[in-house]
Amino acid sequence: MDLKTFGEDNFDPKQWINKAWSTSGNQEKEIFVANTVSRLQLYMKQLTNSLDETTTQIVSSIPRILQDASSLQLEGAMLQQKLHALEQKVQSVEEQTGHSIESLQKIDQLKSRLENAASALREADKWAALASSLEDILESGVPTQGEKLTELAEQVSAMTASLEVLSDAPDYENKRLQLETLYNRLEAAISPPLIEALTQMDAERTATYVSVFSGMGRTVSVCRCWRRAAAARLASAWRRLDAHTLSALTRLLAGEAGRQVDWLTNVLKSETPLAELIRLYTDLLLSLEPAPTKVVSANLKLCSSPKEAILLLTDLRTDIDDFITCIQGVIDAPRQNKETLLPASIREFGRAAYAPLRELLPKYTELETQLLLQNLNDPQLNQDDLLEVSRAILTVSERCEGWLSGAHSRAKKIAGDAHPVFYMPAVENFTSSLSNLISAHSRRIESTFLSSADAGHMTGVLSTSFPASLALHTAVANVLNTLAQQKDVEETKDPDPLHDLPTLVLDADVRQRLQAFSTEPPASAAVLRRTKEQLRSLARAILRNPIDVQLEKIPQLSVWNNNDALSTDLPDFALSPQEYITEIGQYLMTLPQHLEMHLSEKQAPLQFLAEVCTHTCEVYAEKILNIRNMDALGTKRCLNDIVYLSSVVEDLGSSITPSLRSLEKSLRAATPSQPSE
Structure with a gap:
């Protein structure tokens, strides 16, 4: 039996009982229980005996364990005393x-000082000799032979190193000033031959002079001499050109770019050849003569x-872009230890490259304005016939989209993303002139x-x-639709610094308003919208004029009063519509066919007709209200006229206005009924 189960x-x-019973087989319960209990x-008895024996053993062994612990405690105390004694000996x-180590350190320091003193004395002697030798060289003239120049470079490097060794000497500052003076004299002496070697592109001589400057720690002066020589050589080549054109200049500079970078890297050992090239071309472009x-x-x-x-300006932009692309290729070319150019220096170079375009871009606005205004020099616009002039202006408006689209394309080619600043003023000038032409003709009509x-x-x-x-x-309307399509909103992007035309050709304050140039319509558009509304009103006034002339007669007609009693008793069917209303009815009935001749589907002839009918009913009601002393027969005649107008309006697909219908009801209510026969 497993007793571990009882300890869980x-x-x-x-x-446990159920499990034991399940494994008992067919044994009877009483027998199984009796056996299990036994x-x-x-x-239990065996376990009790085992516990008693274990307890007895533990009780008998405790004194011996206490004795062993006491002996271990004594041994630990003795060991602690020994460790304390050992610690005192170590201290x-x-x-x-x-004391011995401090003595050794002092001896070592003394030795180092003696060695430094001895080295300083030797360096001082060496310094004096080198300084004297360099002074003699400067007095007698700097050598030009390769071997002599190499020795001079080594001597200069030795003097620089010697001065570093003497940095703790009391007269170090005097020696430094002396060496600086000698180097200034040496630089002044070898700069002209270095520039000559650079101008002649003599790599061997240049490399020797570069080593001398490197020994002096003045590699910056080498780059300065290189810029002077390269600028002078390129400026001379520019002056010697038979024809001074920007394309010739860009070809000249683009052809030299890769060669100059190789020289800077391999001969001048410059760590920033691209920056030096960019600086050279920036200064050169701003100083060339002729500019x-x-x-x-x-x-x-x-x-x-x-x-x-405008074609010349387009070619100018193309030439500059080709030059920029060439320089961009030189910058992006793979090379070891590729440098990172400062964005400010790149933008400065870009502004110098695009300077001719930046100066002439305002001219584009004038030229584009002239080109657009030439389209208004049409003899058809100066005729005497009103309709023919309107048709000529309509033809101009239909062609505006093509003209402005062409102008936009030209502006984009010339000014890139900066084109709205120069294109939109030209559009405004053209639109303003066209608006003045339209306004003048509108006033004439x-x-x-x-x-x-x-x-x-009539x-x-x-x-x-x-x-x-x-x-x-x-x-x-055509011109306004064309102007609405001129909004040039492009996706914002982060262009390359050398192709960011807004930054390169626009001033900061103008650049801030670039978005407004792109999205805001020309100021003349507001004038055109007012003119459009005025023309709409004028057309409707002309169309309604015959009706207004007839309606104006209504209050003064004599048929409304002073009728004799016999005429008053006439039945309604004996009355005919009066002349004024028949004139109006005939005019309204002829309008549909005439309107179809002049109006397109977009202009909604039915809308025009509905407006005329509504206007006629409204004004007619007002004029009837102005009639004074209308007698019974006059009222009948008025009602007969209203019925006639109502039938005409209904035939035209419209209906009389509520005001006229209410007036008709009021008049009928005031009319006495006919006596029965």
């Missing part, structure tokens, strides 16, 4: 050896037409209409003023 924390007697009692030894900007300006003045001048109306001539849909005003209204 989760022991359950029921589970076995458990036997195990004594340390104190004795510490590239003057050359391009002079060529621009020789252009015989705005189109030719209005004046003609008013003169005809004052003279009592105007309306059959007059020339109406189609002229409609055509002009359509022209204004």
Whole structure:
């Protein structure tokens, strides 16, 4: 039997009994229980005996364990005393050896000082000899032979190293000033031959002079001499050109770029060859004579037409872009220990490269304005016939989209992402001139209409003023739609510093308003919108004029009062519509066919017709209310006229207005009923 089960924390007697019973086979319960109880009692007795024996052994062994612990305690105390004594001996030894170590350190320091003193004396002697030798060389003249120059370079390097050794000497500052003076004299002496070697592109001689400057720790002076020589050579080549053009200049500089970087890297041992090249070209472009900007300006003045001048500006942008692309290729070329150029120096170079374009971009606005305004020099715009002039302006408006699209493309080619600053003013100038032309013609149409109306001539849909005003209204709408499409909002991106035209050709304050140039419509668009509304009102006034003339007569007609009693008793069917209302009815009935002649589907002829009908009913109601002393027969006649107008309006697909319908009801209520026969 496994007794471990009884010692478990989760022991359950029921589970144990059931498990034991399941393994008993077919044994009877009484026998199984009796046997199990006997076995458990036997195990309990054995376990009790084992516990008694173990307890007896533990009690008998405790005194011996206490005795062993006491002896261990005594031995630990004795060991602690020995360790303390050993610690005291170690401290004594340390104190004795510490004095010896301090003595050794002092001796070593003394030795070092003696060695430094001896070295300083030797370096002082060497310094004096080198200084004297260099002084003699400067007095007799700097050698130009390769071997002598190599010796001079070694001597200069030795003097620099010697001065570093003498950094603790009392007269170090005097020696440093003396050496600086000698080096200044040496630099002044060898700079001219170095520049000559650089100008002649003599790599061997240049390398020797570079070693001398390197020995002096003045490699910056080498780069300065290189810039002077390279700038002088390139400026001379520019002056010798047969034809001074920007394309020739960019080819000259682009062809030299890779060669100069190789020289800077391999001969001058420059650690920043690209930065030196960028600085050279920046200074050179700003100092050339004749200046590239003057050359391009002079060529621009020789252009015989705005189109030719704009083509020159386009070629100018292309030449500069080709040059920039070449320099970008040199910068991006793979090389060891590739340097990182400062964005400020790149932008400065870019502004120098694009300087001719930056100076001439305002000219583009003038040229584009001239080119666009040439489209308004059409003889058709100067005719006497109102309608023909309106049609000519309508033709101009339909062509505006093509003209402005071409102008936008040209501006993009010339100014890149900075084009809105120069393109939109040209659009504004053109639109303003076109707006003035439209406004003047609108006033002419209005004046003609008013003169005809004052003279009592029939105007309306059959007059020339109406189609002229409609055509002009359509022209204004076309121009406004074209201007709405001119908004040039492009996705914001982070361009390369050398191709960031807004930064390179625009001033900071203008650059801040670049977005406004791109999104805001021209100021003349507001004028065109007002003119459009005025033309719309003018067209409707002309169209309604015959009706207004007839309606104006209503309050003064004599048929509304002073009718005799016999006439008053006439039945309604005996009354006919009066002349004024029949004139209005006939005019309204002829409008649909006439409007279709002048209006397109976009202009909604039915809308025009509905507006005229509504206007007629509204004004008619107002005029009836102005009639005084209307008698019974006059009321009948008025009601008969209203019925006639209502039938005409319904035939035209509309209906009389609520105000006129209410007036009709009021008049019927006030009319006495006919007496029965």
